[in-house]
Amino acid sequence: MRRPNELTPREAWHRYLDGRRTEITDETASTYHYRLKLFVEWCEENEVETVSELTGWILDQYESARSGEGVAATTLHNEMETLQSFVEYLERIEAVDDGLANRVNIPDIPSDERSRETKLEADRALALIRHYRTSEQAGSRNHALLEVAWHTGARLGGIRALDLRDFDAGEQTLEFVHRPETDTPLKNKRKGERIVGIRDGVATALKRYIQSERWDKHDDHGRQPLFSSLQGRASTNTMRAWMYTATFPCNRGPCPHGHEPETCEFRSHTHASKCPSSRAPHHVRTGSITWHQDRGVPREVTSERVNASQNVIDRYYDKATKRERMELRRRPHLEKLEIE
Known part of the structure; x- marks a missing residue:
């Protein structure tokens, strides 16, 4: 019987995605497919023939290669997160050494840069x-x-x-x-x-x-x-x-x-x-x-309407500036603080 550590990166990539299709949407699967496709192609170009050859050094080299291509910080962050999830899967099936996923470096970027600033005003x-x-x-x-x-x-x-x-x-x-x-x-x-x-x-x-x-x-x-x-x-x-x-x-x-x-x-x-x-x-x-x-819609109501948690809304979607928040949301409440 073939051992899991003998899988090629391409074979492991397909097994990983096939196993996750029941728990993620087609759109998410397509995103993971593309991100890991880049990693698999890099492995093949650099003669990494089986997943057992993966090391912290190789993973670091891949991150450096992607960074050198000028990809956006957010893009690199997301790609390395997906790669870490893939390596965790490889650990679970005993195809790589335990702890290898912890050696995947996920570039830290400010939270306010993790989402697109562009919005329809x-x-x-x-x-x-x-x-x-x-x-x-x-x-x-x-x-x-x-x-x-x-x-x-x-x-x-x-x-x-x-x-x-x-x-x-x-x-x-x-x-x-x-x-x-x-x-x-x-x-x-x-x-x-x-x-x-x-x-x-x-x-x-x-x-x-x-x-x-x-x-x-x-x-x-x-x-x-x-x-x-x-x-x-x-x-x-x-x-x-x-x-x-x-x-x-x-x-x-x-x-x-x-x-x-x-x-x-x-x-x-x-x-x-x-x-x-x-x-x-x-x-x-x-x-x-x-x-x-x-417009003052309660946060829990907005969360229910748009199907996103309040934390996700605050982190990724609510793009009001500090001044906008003060003028549109907080200033009306100042009347409640009037002493006279």
């Missing part, structure tokens, strides 16, 4: 939404998508998972349901399931979208996606491109970069992300969570 988001509501674009897919993303703070995967039946127009709610067996898992699985209330404007936008612009399509499992494409349920990449398009500044006014919409290459589906002012779903989520906090 509240003033931009609200200006776009007001424009959509009062223009001929009211009820468009762009309009409905931005309304839902901004008011729920949901992840892209959660929005993609929504079915037509998950929108209750009468109660004005959206229900997020974990359905992994039909290709729409939620990041936190059953713990990510929730019902989120929405305001009149959001519900109105969704009703108009459903009546006028939504493609009446079923996905491969016979379900009716809320945000459908001609093929059925839109892919993650398609949904991401839609969000970039929905946040174009030229949707409501002149281009701030001097381009003409008729000739601007960023207006195409494949180049939408290159517009300097368009925003990805994660940036919309970050801006939304900050906005919830700024």
